[in-house]
Amino acid sequence: xxxxxxxxxxxxxxxxxxxxxxxxxxxxxxxxxxxxxxxxxxxxxxxxxxxxxxxxxxxxxxxxxxxxxxxxxxxxxxxxxxxxxxxxxxxxxxxxxxxxxx
Numbered sequence: 607x608x609x610x611x612x613x614x615x616x617x618x619x620x621x622x623x624x625x626x627x628x629x630x631x632x633x634x635x636x637x638x639x640x641x642x643x644x645x646x647x648x649x650x651x652x653x654x655x656x657x658x659x660x661x662x663x664x665x666x667x668x669x670x671x672x673x674x675x676x677x678x679x680x681x682x683x684x685x686x687x688x689x690x691x692x693x694x695x696x697x698x699x700x701x702x703x704x705x706x707x708x
Contacts, residue, residue: 616657620667624691625683629669632696633679636706646705647671650679660684664694677702 619625629650630641639645653668660666664684671677679702682694 612659613657616659616665617654619665619683619691620652620654620657622691625667625681628683628691628693629667629679629681632681632693633671636698649673653678660694662694671702674701677705 629652633640633647633650637645637647640647641649648671650669650671651673653670656666656668658666660682664682667681667683669679669681671679677699679696679698681696683691684694686692
């Protein structure tokens with residue numbers, strides 16, 4: 607039961623409006639036309655099954671771009687001293703990097 611509660615806590619954090627703002631701001635930095643018809647990044651989903659607590663603090667959240675598991679961005683998010691979520695790092699797939707022209 608304890609692990610179930612921890613998983614539910616992670617899902618609540620990862621899917622919160624505060625966390626979504628972090629994801630979307632980063633995606634718009636990588637793709638200024640994100641979430642438009644002209645953008646490479648049109649939408650994303652959060653992979654609730656892959657959530658885990660980072661031993662260094664916070665949680666790791668994997669998102670799939672355009673419903674394609676080969677196009678993913680993983681976010682580290684932590685609570686700062688004021689209790690607000692903030693990013694602690696990002697990684698993304700080589701496939702997405704190619705699409706973004708990097």
